[in-house]
Amino acid sequence: MDTSEQLNVLLVxxxxxxxxxxxxxxxxxxxxxxxxSDGEAGLDMASTGGFDILIVDRMLPKLDGLNMVRxxxxxxxxxxxLFLSALGEVEDRVDGLRAGGDDYLVKPFAIAELTARxxxxxxxxxxxxxxxxxxADLTLDLVARTVTRAGVSIDMQPREFVLLEYLMRNQDRVxxxxxxxxxxxxxxFDPQTNVIDxxxxxxxxxxxxxxxPALLHTVRGSGYVMRAGDG
Amino acid sequence: xxSMNTRTHTRLRPSLRTPRQTSLLRSSAxxxxxxxxxxxxxxxxxxxxxxxxxxxxxLSQSADRLVWQEAAVLSRLHTMQGTDALxxxxxxRGQAGGEMVYFLADGxxxxxxxxxxxxPTPEQTSxxxxxxxxxxxxxxxxxxxxxxxxxxxxxxxxxALLVARDITPQTTQLATLLRVFVGAMxxxxxxxxxxxxxxxxxTLARVEIITESLRDIMQGRFDTxxxxxxxxxxxxxxxxxLNAMTARVDALMSSMREVTDNIAHDLRTxxxxxxxxxxxxxxxxxxxxxxxxxxxxxxxQCMHDIDALLENFAALLSLSRMESGAVARxxxxxxxxxxxxxxxxxxxxxxxxxxxxxxVVMPExxxxxxxxxxxxxxxxxxxxxxxxxYACVPKHAITLELSQxxxxxxVFFDICVRDCGPGIAAPDRARAKARFVRLxxxxxxxxxxxxxxxVQAIAQVHGGELTLRDxxxxxxxxxxxMSAGAV
Numbered sequence: 130m131d132t133s134e135q136l137n138v139l140l141v142x143x144x145x146x147x148x149x150x151x152x153x154x155x156x157x158x159x160x161x162x163x164x165x166s167d168g169e170a171g172l173d174m175a176s177t178g179g180f181d182i183l184i185v186d187r188m189l190p191k192l193d194g195l196n197m198v199r200x201x202x203x204x205x206x207x208x209x210x211l212f213l214s215a216l217g218e219v220e221d222r223v224d225g226l227r228a229g230g231d232d233y234l235v236k237p238f239a240i241a242e243l244t245a246r247x248x249x250x251x252x253x254x255x256x257x258x259x260x261x262x263x264x265a266d267l268t269l270d271l272v273a274r275t276v277t278r279a280g281v282s283i284d285m286q287p288r289e290f291v292l293l294e295y296l297m298r299n300q301d302r303v304x305x306x307x308x309x310x311x312x313x314x315x316x317x318f319d320p321q322t323n324v325i326d327x328x329x330x331x332x333x334x335x336x337x338x339x340x341x342p343a344l345l346h347t348v349r350g351s352g353y354v355m356r357a358g359d360g
Numbered sequence: 361x362x363s364m365n366t367r368t369h370t371r372l373r374p375s376l377r378t379p380r381q382t383s384l385l386r387s388s389a390x391x392x393x394x395x396x397x398x399x400x401x402x403x404x405x406x407x408x409x410x411x412x413x414x415x416x417x418x419l420s421q422s423a424d425r426l427v428w429q430e431a432a433v434l435s436r437l438h439t440m441q442g443t444d445a446l447x448x449x450x451x452x453r454g455q456a457g458g459e460m461v462y463f464l465a466d467g468x469x470x471x472x473x474x475x476x477x478x479x480p481t482p483e484q485t486s487x488x489x490x491x492x493x494x495x496x497x498x499x500x501x502x503x504x505x506x507x508x509x510x511x512x513x514x515x516x517x518x519x520a521l522l523v524a525r526d527i528t529p530q531t532t533q534l535a536t537l538l539r540v541f542v543g544a545m546x547x548x549x550x551x552x553x554x555x556x557x558x559x560x561x562x563t564l565a566r567v568e569i570i571t572e573s574l575r576d577i578m579q580g581r582f583d584t585x586x587x588x589x590x591x592x593x594x595x596x597x598x599x600x601x602l603n604a605m606t607a608r609v610d611a612l613m614s615s616m617r618e619v620t621d622n623i624a625h626d627l628r629t630x631x632x633x634x635x636x637x638x639x640x641x642x643x644x645x646x647x648x649x650x651x652x653x654x655x656x657x658x659x660x661q662c663m664h665d666i667d668a669l670l671e672n673f674a675a676l677l678s679l680s681r682m683e684s685g686a687v688a689r690x691x692x693x694x695x696x697x698x699x700x701x702x703x704x705x706x707x708x709x710x711x712x713x714x715x716x717x718x719x720v721v722m723p724e725x726x727x728x729x730x731x732x733x734x735x736x737x738x739x740x741x742x743x744x745x746x747x748x749x750y751a752c753v754p755k756h757a758i759t760l761e762l763s764q765x766x767x768x769x770x771v772f773f774d775i776c777v778r779d780c781g782p783g784i785a786a787p788d789r790a791r792a793k794a795r796f797v798r799l800x801x802x803x804x805x806x807x808x809x810x811x812x813x814x815v816q817a818i819a820q821v822h823g824g825e826l827t828l829r830d831x832x833x834x835x836x837x838x839x840x841x842m843s844a845g846a847v
Contacts, residue, residue, distance in 0.1 A: 215629070316737060321749065350663075
């Protein structure tokens with residue numbers, strides 16, 4: 130998977146084998162990973178700055194992940210934080226987000242899921258205040274809530290608009306089904322059926338049918354990506 | 361090491377099976393005390409009645425003996441000294457007054473002597489079997505009548521002598537006795553009733569302490585203990601035993617939670633690592649050659665299998681924690697209409713894709729419940745997904761219906777999913793809700809067999825239950841019932 134940018138990632142994880150795996154996987158897609166194996170070391174390294182994003186395990190020796198991030202936020206550090214945890218109940222996620230985390234990924238997770246979320250999170254601040262999103266000849270007007278492609282107006286259901294907006298905000302980055310379910314529908318559970326695929330194929334029929342090039346691509350084994358080049 | 365130290369139990373609301381409050385009148389302590397009181401009163405009453413009748417008999421016998429003696433004296437006087445002497449004597453005795461009444465008459469009934477104006481007519485007297493008469497004597501020297509009892513003795517020369525005695529003293533005595541006895545019985549009854557109420561309320565209050573605690577414990581708050589004041593009586597003994605039992609259950613639950621958390625950490629972590637390594641290999645194989653490597657397909661199958669395993673793990677852990685009451689710490693005001701509409705919006709296209717339809721029926725306006733939104737969404741999604749997977753018949757509609765009903769035990773919400781699929785045979789329905797059970801026709805389809813167990817557990821967290829029944833003419837109706845709680 131290609132990424133135009135290199136991210137400086139701080140991984141705070143006490144399980145050396147898991148840390149090695151994540152480091153290797155992120156290295157393979159071109160990111161630079163620094164590793165801390167307990168909460169105090171993680172806090173020290175994060176405080177010195179220079180990281181684009183933090184990946185923090187919730188359960189850490191010396192200082193647990195929640196408190197580490199809380200202290201970091203108290204220092205005024207706004208670096209994006211992705212929590213990793215074996216605890217996956219809704220309230221555990223809520224705890225994580227309350228402590229100042231920006232996203233929450235429950236172990237076990239697919240490396241592709243982690244990479245996708247990481248890249249979405251690191252770049253989230255960009256374009257948050259835009260009034261319109263564009264990709265090739267597709268334009269989303271966030272104020273008027275309208276969609277046009279090649280000057281042709283496309284009719285959208287409210288949820289389809291939110292789905293397309295999320296995909297457009299993350300253009301050129303892979304978005305997983307789970308990310309869509311969490312961010313577009315606000316659900317934490319995993320459907321056992323292909324509901325998301327059905328929504329995507331309907332959206333694709335609206336924005337891609339009769340136009341070239343195709344903008345909404347399926348990434349096998351991971352999810353979807355909006356990009357102007359070929360998939 | 362993962363260990364859950366945060367013990368969080370929240371009672372959402374009383375469950376469907378909240379026992380009724382026992383009222384005082386229905387309590388066994390009160391009924392027992394009443395029965396005891398009745399027996400006690402009956403025995404005391406019997407004793408007093410016996411005592412009373414004995415007293416009455418004895419009083420009347422001693423009075424009667426005096427009358428007898430008097431009559432015998434007069435009779436002998438008549439025999440020995442003749443009628444005139446008797447007449448004089450009776451006149452003298454009669455004038456002396458006192459408590460005796462005399463009347464001496466000849467064969468024609470003419471008064472010869474005595475302090476009675478006339479012989480009482482049979483209507484004025486009541487006569488007992490042994491010829492004793494009782495009547496109200498109107499004596500010359502008393503203004504009002506005097507109740508007397510006596511008998512008529514027939515003497516020689518065709519004379520009739522009535523000797524009677526005032527019975528006022530014994531009547532008064534007996535009346536006083538009766539008043540004392542009735543008063544005593546009334547007092548006993550009052551004291552007994554009061555005692556029963558006090559006893560029953562005390563027992564009820566203590567039983568209530570126990571049921572209150574048990575209710576909390578059943579809803580997953582295993583740190584609850586029965587707080588029973590008192591020293592060493594049977595109730596404190598019972599409370600001690602219950603507390604010991606709860607402590608044991610608490611310890612077992614804690615260790616189960618610890619075990620599941622450890623499983624979560626120690627078994628899922630290596631599986632996750634394994635999956636990650638497969639993913640790395642997969643990425644390298646995918647990149648390395650332009651043509652598709654023959655190893656990629658089996659590799660993807662492995663990853664898929666591990667994913668399924670991990671998903672089952674996650675579902676099972678969720679279920680265990682839900683059943684142990686360690687979830688739903690945060691409840692909020694949830695609009696069920698919105699939740700149902702959102703789920704319908706998510707799944708409707710998938711039904712249309714399969715050639716079927718998802719109809720939604722909801723009441724007007726917001727339907728509010730105090731609950732955990734994420735859990736309720738998941739439960740409804742599970743039911744809808746089951747319909748989608750197992751019962752999606754082309755050209756048929758699956759109905760998702762939200763309704764509200766009020767019963768004596770409170771307000772309940774029903775979320776119903778009606779399908780036209782194969783349904784579940786009645787004997788299999790209870791089993792369908794058990795974990796890991798996959799019923800025969802759909803055993804080969806993907807799924808873990810935890811879906812309905814999870815729905816059931818979520819329903820229970822919300823004071824309700826999951827029921828399965830036949831749809832008419834065919835298919836299944838799965839109903840998720842939840843209690844409205846205190847919104």
